[in-house]
Amino acid sequence: MTEAFEINASEVEIAAALEDASIPALMLSMLHMSGDTSILDGPIKPGGAYINEYQGYMSEEDKATVRAQAMDIIRNYRDGGCQLPPTPDRATLLRMMNFLVAQDVPEEYLPMMLEEIEIDGVDQRSDAWGDEVPQQSREQHHVLIIGAGMSGILAAIRLQEAGIPFTVIEKNSGVGGTWFENRYPGARVDVSNHLYCYSFEPAHHWTQYFAQQPELQTYFENVADKHRLLDQIHFNTEVVSAIWDEDEQIWQVETRHKQGASRTHRVNSVISAVGQLNRPKLPDVPGIDSFGGQWCHSAEWDDSIDISGKRVALVGAGASAFQIAPAIAEQAGSLTVFQRVPPWMFENPIYHETVPEGMKWCLQHLPCYAKWFRFLLFWCACDGAYDAIVVDPAWPHQDRSVNEMNDFVHQLFSDYIRGQVHDEELLPKVMPDYPPMGRRTLQDNGSWLKALQRDNVDLQAQGISAVTADGITAEDGQAFDADVIIYATGFKTADFLWPMTITGRNGKVLAESWATEPSAYLGVTVPEFPNFYCLFGPGTNLAFGGSLIFNGECQVRYTLECIKLLLQSDSAAIECREEVHSDYQQRFRDLHAKLIWEHPGVNSFYSNAEGKVTLLWPWKIIDMWRWTRAANSDDYQLS
Incomplete structure (x- = not known):
């Protein structure tokens, strides 16, 4: 383990902090400090895991017992010079995962989860390339990133690590994307902040579990500043058009500053990090x-x-x-x-709660506590709910749900709403009449x-x-x-990359090609648009769990793998093969036809006028992780 965890606090200070700790996460930190795996076999253990429930349904008596045991272990660790035993082996780490969430975590998830929580302190998603890509090839390959929101900042960091020059074009006057723009009263994130942050830039300072807009904006500003990105971002500037020059094998990107000055950038690759929800939509009514x-x-x-x-x-x-x-x-x-x-809504009693000072202390000082807390958040929002969105054609109650698990969710959500509303006139207005999780x-x-x-x-x-x-x-x-x-009427979700004009090979215009059904291979690459990559592109939004930052990290890694493939081949252009894209899109369509979002009783902004879903990822979260770890050369044409 490469990270250092130092504790200098007094026993009084430690005891006070432990009162605010997530006891399940604390127990695994105790194992890291002591090396004692018998903690996993003792009589006290978490009783289950549920989204936004951090204490494992443990009794107050058991929690008090664990705090007392933890005090002894922390004292010994502190007084022994804060020396950690070796990191547990993979079999033990899987047992620790099972212990934390009180269920069997399939072994296939182990590599993804270890990578996500960085248990060994190593950023496995970093694209700090070695000798596999010649230095000269990197330095001569310039990339233009459109957007300095979550994905754009991430792409810039990874390109910087890889030694590839880049320029970021941002239409706003600051970084942060959606968190720069959405400043309305009450604006806050709906993924717990200790998960909604880059895996390699965890934050322990959050004042609330679900932070409000100013704090989120500050996080992205601080990350951009820490990684020295600000000098490479052109603020108050929009991309007007991007045209692929077939003869020179480069992109010519026209930008326009807010004050009117235009400029043409000649770059080797373009990364679109504009997102799906960034162009406001007003209702189409007169007046x-x-x-x-x-x-x-x-x-x-x-x-x-x-x-x-x-x-x-x-x-x-x-x-x-x-x-x-x-x-x-x-x-x-x-x-x-x-x-x-x-x-539809589900109960989250800590949605507006502040993070206690003791919790912040534990996150910052207890070995691996923050990592296991992140796992607890991620796992409960991972693929466990996937079965609830698969339509069972034989299910007899299609008017209210799509399968037995979904019907349980319907009952759970309905009871929650009924428990709050005692007005007979209001209740039917707030009770949805479509299957839960469909919107x-x-x-x-x-x-x-x-x-x-x-x-x-x-x-x-x-x-x-x-x-x-x-x-x-x-x-x-x-x-x-x-x-x-x-x-509060949403965004132009069907108009990907609008109002930019992106022109690929043979004068093909992306907006015309996509029309009402935008699609990209793995949501990232498009045939006839060489060296062009989408982040948070078509079909990559999440609607049943996960975090868009996790998605973004997967997509950026895949984009860098494509660029690596290009540079290693000493080619000028890399382009997704049409047959690969067509096969992917057919699988995309076939699977969505079986899922809740194309159910006849559901109508949402996820789908187009024909009822076809174009925005959402239909597979499990682990599938995105698997498929984006490396670029398969057979999927691409190099020239």
């Missing part, structure tokens, strides 16, 4: 520009808007509205929420339904048909006066 009050889209928040005492209309009830409504309901004079489709499922600590039950809040179970100078006209014709309108 949007006629409103006489203040208005904005949630992703383009106007800081000058004053909510206090105002009549506020919130259009939408998806993920953004779910956070906005509780954040502004108390300040607003009145709040009218227009909801076309109610969201984005939201996390809730009671704040959404509590907000809807306030005296000054009105939930309209309908959309809007027009906007007037005075407010909103609902679908049923009712007029609602408003001082402020907030559109």
Whole structure:
């Protein structure tokens, strides 16, 4: 183990910190400090694992016993000079995983999970190349990255490690992507922060388990600064077009600064890191520009808007509205929420909780505690829920669920909603009538339904048909006066890479080629578009678990593997073979036809007008990890 874990705290300080510890993670840290594997066989052990449940359903008596045992082990470790025994072998590490989540973790997941938590302190996803790629070849291969959000920063770090020059084009004035843009009241992440951070840049400072936007933005700023990326980012600049020059085998990328200056970049490869949810979409109704009050889209928040005492209309009830409504309901004079489709939600009692100081201490000082805590978060959000999204054609209750496991989820979620709503008129409005997990499922600590039950809040179970100078006209014709309108109406998810024009071989325009069904091999590469890579591209969004940062790390590694393959071959261009892409896309389509998102009872932004899902990854998370570890030369044409 290459990392050093030093403890200088007093026993009083340690005891206070242990009161805030995740006891299951603490027990595995105790094993690392002592080398005593009998901890795994003792009578005290976690009783199970569930998303956002960090204590393994252990009794208070058992937790107190473990804290006392931990004090002895930590004291001995501290007084012995903080020397760790050898890292446990792989068989023991698998036993530790099984112990932590109280279930059998399939052995096939072991390599992925060890890589994710970096138990040996080594960043296995780093692309710090050795002699396998000539230095001169690297230095002569310039890459342009579009976007400085999560994926763009990650790509820049990995290119820097590989010794490849790069330029980042960012339309905003700072890094962070979605966390730079989405500044609306209540904006926060819905993946626990101790998982929603780069595997090689874990953060122990989070003030909340699910941090709000300013803290997330600061994290990405700090990472970019630490890795010395800022000087290579062109801020306030957009990519207008990218054209593949067949004769010179390079991309000509035209950019335009916010102040109007244009520039053409001649680069060898282009990485699109623009994401799927970055171009706001307003409702297609008449009168949007006629409103006489203040208005904005949630992703383009106007800081000058004053909510206090105002009549506020919130259009939408998806993920953004779910956070906005509780954040502004108390300040607003009145709040009218227009909801076309109610969201399914599951209970997360710590959604707004702060991280105790003791927990922060454990994360920072206890050997491997943070690594096992990350595993606990990841595993509970990994592939365990996959079976719940597979449609069983013989299931008799297709109106409410798609299989037996999904029906259990339906009951669980329904009971949670009923337990919070005692208003007979409100309950049918907030109870979804489609199978759970078919649309984005939201996390809730009671704040959404509590907000809807306030005296000054009105939930309209309908959309809007027009906007007037005075407010909103609902679908049923009712007029609602408003001082402020907030559109939480999502993004142009079907318009990948819009408004850029990407032109590949033979003048082929990517937007025209994709039309309403964008697709890329593994979500990354596209035939007839050499040396062009998508991050968070078509078919790579997640809807049943995982983390987009994990996805991003997989996709960036694959992109670097493609570039490595290109440079090792001494070729100028690498291009996905058409037959490889076609086979992949057919498998993509065949599998989605069996999953919940194309179920007749589900309609969401995940699918196009024909009902075909284009945004979501249909396989398990482990499949993405497997398939993106290396680029197969048989999948590509080099020239």
